[in-house]
Amino acid sequence: MEKRELTFNNVTKKYKDITALDDFTATLEPGIYGLLGPNGAGKSTLMKCIADIIRPTSGSILYNGKDIYAQGAKFRNIISFMPQDLGFYPSFNAMEILHYFALLKNVKLDKEQINQTLDNVNLSEYKKKKVGGFSGGMKRRLGIAITLLNDPEILILDEPTAGLDPEERVRFKQLLADMSKDRIIILATHIVSDIENLADNILFIKKGKLIDTIKGRD
Amino acid sequence: MQQIKFEIKKIMCNKLFLISTAILIGYYIFMIISGIPMYASSPKGNAKFFAQAPESPTSQYIYELEQEQNDMFEFVFIPNDPPYPPGEYGSTLMEDYNIISNYTEQVRYSQSTFDRDMTLMVEKLYDEMKNAKSSGNNYIYRYNEKAISIYNNKIDIPIIDSKNAKGSFEIFHHSRESTIFSTLLIMWSAFISAFCYTSESTYKISNNVHSTPNGRRKLLLNKTAALTIIIFIMCFAAFIVEFLVSVFAFKVTDLFVPIQATPHFQFSGFRLNILTTMILTNFMRFIALIFVVGIVSVLSIKARSLIRPMILSFIFFAGASYMLMVIISIHELKAVNIFSVVRMYFPLALTQPNDYLTKFDYGNLFSFPANRLTVSIGVFLISFSLCIWISSKFYGGGRLRWKKES
Numbered sequence: 001m002e003k004r005e006l007t008f009n010n011v012t013k014k015y016k017d018i019t020a021l022d023d024f025t026a027t028l029e030p031g032i033y034g035l036l037g038p039n040g041a042g043k044s045t046l047m048k049c050i051a052d053i054i055r056p057t058s059g060s061i062l063y064n065g066k067d068i069y070a071q072g073a074k075f076r077n078i079i080s081f082m083p084q085d086l087g088f089y090p091s092f093n094a095m096e097i098l099h100y101f102a103l104l105k106n107v108k109l110d111k112e113q114i115n116q117t118l119d120n121v122n123l124s125e126y127k128k129k130k131v132g133g134f135s136g137g138m139k140r141r142l143g144i145a146i147t148l149l150n151d152p153e154i155l156i157l158d159e160p161t162a163g164l165d166p167e168e169r170v171r172f173k174q175l176l177a178d179m180s181k182d183r184i185i186i187l188a189t190h191i192v193s194d195i196e197n198l199a200d201n202i203l204f205i206k207k208g209k210l211i212d213t214i215k216g217r218d
Numbered sequence: 219m220q221q222i223k224f225e226i227k228k229i230m231c232n233k234l235f236l237i238s239t240a241i242l243i244g245y246y247i248f249m250i251i252s253g254i255p256m257y258a259s260s261p262k263g264n265a266k267f268f269a270q271a272p273e274s275p276t277s278q279y280i281y282e283l284e285q286e287q288n289d290m291f292e293f294v295f296i297p298n299d300p301p302y303p304p305g306e307y308g309s310t311l312m313e314d315y316n317i318i319s320n321y322t323e324q325v326r327y328s329q330s331t332f333d334r335d336m337t338l339m340v341e342k343l344y345d346e347m348k349n350a351k352s353s354g355n356n357y358i359y360r361y362n363e364k365a366i367s368i369y370n371n372k373i374d375i376p377i378i379d380s381k382n383a384k385g386s387f388e389i390f391h392h393s394r395e396s397t398i399f400s401t402l403l404i405m406w407s408a409f410i411s412a413f414c415y416t417s418e419s420t421y422k423i424s425n426n427v428h429s430t431p432n433g434r435r436k437l438l439l440n441k442t443a444a445l446t447i448i449i450f451i452m453c454f455a456a457f458i459v460e461f462l463v464s465v466f467a468f469k470v471t472d473l474f475v476p477i478q479a480t481p482h483f484q485f486s487g488f489r490l491n492i493l494t495t496m497i498l499t500n501f502m503r504f505i506a507l508i509f510v511v512g513i514v515s516v517l518s519i520k521a522r523s524l525i526r527p528m529i530l531s532f533i534f535f536a537g538a539s540y541m542l543m544v545i546i547s548i549h550e551l552k553a554v555n556i557f558s559v560v561r562m563y564f565p566l567a568l569t570q571p572n573d574y575l576t577k578f579d580y581g582n583l584f585s586f587p588a589n590r591l592t593v594s595i596g597v598f599l600i601s602f603s604l605c606i607w608i609s610s611k612f613y614g615g616g617r618l619r620w621k622k623e624s
Contacts, residue, residue: 051429073431081429087422091231096224103221104430104437146426 011059020045022208034199035188042208043188051081080152090132105150136163225444400569407510408531415518428614453504499571506568512605565598
């Protein structure tokens with residue numbers, strides 16, 4: 001199997017007078033990477049750059065040696081991004097949301113698979129309920145289900161455990177740990193305990209700069 | 219196809235869509251209902267009117283009136299290019315036409331009223347026209363050569379029970395001319411388009427959606443297809459309503475009468491019957507509303523909510539158009555003539571389809587003879603394609619790339 005490697009080469013992102021990312025350079029291999037930093041450090045900006053929501057002002061991001069922006073939809077096919085602000089169409093139910101995102105992600109899902117996916121995140125009994133009536137935790141679990149739909153090579157998760165109860169948090173961490181062997185998982189959270197027990201490597205970011213990288217749970 | 223179904227569901231489940239559509243449909247029904255007494259004829263009503271009219275068989279009376287008018291009109295050929303010689307009553311060719319047609323309309327529509335005073339007015343007009351003819355005052359209709367050649371092109375207009383043909387068609391006449399309805403249609407299309415293209419931002423799902431492989435260009439195309447389907451359903455429903463009202467209120471055979479038998483279209487250069495005109499006018503509205511979809515797709519680029527594209531749509535569609543009308547009416551500027559020509563061929567004008575069919579088929583586009591309908595549809599095809607191409611390049615975080623992707 002081709003070695004998976006995500007490389008950041010002097011990535012800088014500027015918004016008028018604000019430098020959100022400043023010469024960010026790193027190489028990520030399969031495993032879980034925790035992003036730690038204060039508010040406004042550049043964590044979300046970095047994630048959006050990887051997800052091709054925004055483009056860096058300068059620098060490049062390569063996946064297996066190829067520019068991710070040049071690949072376009074081909075790269076987006078192998079990633080999955082769960083943003084911090086998670087919204088849904090209120091008139092859709094959980095099954096419809098999953099079906100909708102499966103179409104967006106080029107994934108063919110039958111009813112049984114949708115049911116199984118909802119079962120994995122403990123939402124089976126709410127599958128026909130409109131998402132507009134979901135709690136924050138239920139929306140987060142649905143977001144996790146969507147993230148895992150296309151079996152991505154790169155997972156980008158911004159505050160994935162926000163709103164989850166302790167049991168769900170443990171379940172989610174176990175799921176990530178199982179998946180991390182051959183995937184690059186980038187996780188941003190304010191909950192330090194989530195990162196220190198889970199992440200293989202922790203990246204400290206401040207004012208857009210990568211300050212330090214330390215080993216995690218090992 | 220599945221994705222298009224989801225996009226349609228997103229639009230149709232939105233409360234504002236339901237409210238705006240209800241307003242549009244409500245106004246349309248209001249126009250039909252207000253049109254029925256104005257333009258329709260019932261045997262009961264006609265019996266009352268013709269009992270007061272000079273003794274004459276029903277249709278023969280109307281036929282005589284029309285023949286009198288036709289005898290009074292002199293056809294004069296004029297060159298295709300302006301300036302046109304001034305008319306007896308107005309300073310331009312179109313003013314002549316409007317004055318004459320208003321005068322004759324009063325006579326023609328008299329059959330739809332049951333009012334005693336209106337009956338007396340009709341009789342007075344009839345006498346006036348007879349007196350005018352006997353004293354040698356002729357009304358002059360001026361046509362350009364192309365229009366008259368089309369008009370004379372063997373269109374058989376039978377002597378029919380004209381009240382039915384007129385009624386079944388003219389009942390919807392106002393909806394094809396009304397500026398208010400035309401504006402409502404345009405703004406409704408702009409609104410649902412703006413909502414559709416900005417729904418990801420509105421529901422804070424854009425980061426999730428736009429990071430997927432089919433969450434940009436393909437999604438935009440699916441949204442455009444969904445809007446096209448919704449607008450098609452509305453236009454088709456309008457046609458079905460017109461058809462059913464006409465069939466139930468009047469005779470089915472009247473639908474196959476040439477539109478030249480009706481007063482507003484007597485000088486139309488199109489070989490159409492009433493049924494095909496109903497289909498054509500709804501198709502023209504459909505084209506105009508899809509044009510709006512294309513424009514709004516560009517105005518919605520990078521919009522974070524539907525407010526911005528709605529405001530821009532209002533400025534672009536309603537604001538610019540009305541400003542132009544104000545400028546034209548106040549000033550006679552040479553540059554304004556160019557704008558008025560452009561406006562005439564602008565696809566939005568298709569929301570008032572009567573204009574294309576009632577007046578002369580051929581106009582002059584910068585000294586080139588041009589079929590106005592063909593030009594408008596051509597402008598639509600080019601502009602719509604361009605709009606969708608532009609918006610697909612920028613939708614959802616995409617960038618316009620001039621280099622090929624590796």
